[in-house]
Amino acid sequence: MGGPVGTTAVASLASDRVTPLSLVDPAALLDASAPVRAGIAVVAVLLLGGLLVYRYESLLDRSMEATNERPLAAVVYGLSAHLVMLFASIYLTSRVGETGFSELNAGTVGVLFLVTLLLSAAVVGFTVVGATLVELGGGHSRVAGPLAGAGIAGGAAVLGPVYGGVVWILVVSTGIGGPVRRWVHASVDGH
Numbered sequence: 001m002g003g004p005v006g007t008t009a010v011a012s013l014a015s016d017r018v019t020p021l022s023l024v025d026p027a028a029l030l031d032a033s034a035p036v037r038a039g040i041a042v043v044a045v046l047l048l049g050g051l052l053v054y055r056y057e058s059l060l061d062r063s064m065e066a067t068n069e070r071p072l073a074a075v076v077y078g079l080s081a082h083l084v085m086l087f088a089s090i091y092l093t094s095r096v097g098e099t100g101f102s103e104l105n106a107g108t109v110g111v112l113f114l115v116t117l118l119l120s121a122a123v124v125g126f127t128v129v130g131a132t133l134v135e136l137g138g139g140h141s142r143v144a145g146p147l148a149g150a151g152i153a154g155g156a157a158v159l160g161p162v163y164g165g166v167v168w169i170l171v172v173s174t175g176i177g178g179p180v181r182r183w184v185h186a187s188v189d190g191h
Contacts, residue, residue, distance in 0.1 A: 037157040037164075042150040044119065049127035049146030057142060063128045064135070067178030077181040078125070078173025085121065089114035122168070125175030126153045132175075149175075 032040075053060055067074045093110030130152060131145025156167040 034158045034160070038154040041153040041157040045123055045126045045130075045150040045153045046146055048119075048123040049130070049149050050143070052123065052127050053131075053142045053146055060127065060131060060142070060145070062182075063124065063175070063179045064132050065178070066182045067128055067175060068132060069178065070181065071174065071178075073181055074175075074177030075170065075173050076177065077184065078175070078177030079169070081121065081176055081180045082118075082169060082173060085114060085117040089117065121176050122153070122172050124179075125172030126150065128175035128178075129171050 089110045092113050093106050096109045097106035099106075126149035127146050128149075130147065130149025131142065134141065134144040134148050152171055153168070156164045156171065158164065159167060
């Protein structure tokens with residue numbers, strides 16, 4: 001880590017002005033080329049979606065069933081879940097800021113929390129939608145679900161931040177909305 005770049009990075013780490021986000025900028029992903037964004041999306045959904053299928057196949061089955069019961073309601077509940085995730089990250093940022101962390105560090109915690117929630121939701125959402133499409137097409141392979149979901153995620157990532165973001169959120173909302181709807185109603189009904 002010699003030279004000006006290494007010295008600057010070490011000095012920046014010692015400063016209270018710098019956060020981990022200033023060292024690795026998540027917004028840089030939006031500025032990346034379409035093939036890079038698509039590659040990252042495909043790999044993330046393949047790996048994590050495959051893990052979901054391998055470890056929690058019954059969760060995937062219940063999620064597909066819940067989404068297929070009321071697909072339009074699933075989209076609404078999924079969009080609501082995205083808003084709750086955003087609110088939770090803002091609330092966490094506020095609470096961490098009250099503990100004496102600098103505003104930048106509290107913001108970093110909130111952003112990392114939100115990114116983790118959104119990535120988890122995206123993997124589940126794309127895997128559920130992919131597996132549902134495979135099943136509707138007559139396929140029965142659980143491995144094909146993450147493959148189809150990864151293809152959809154890659155396609156959304158190629159579209160660019162605006163149009164791809166809208167497609168991404170709608171597809172993920174569809175995939176997570178069914179289970180969210182069941183959870184909300186089970187909580188309200190006391191089951």
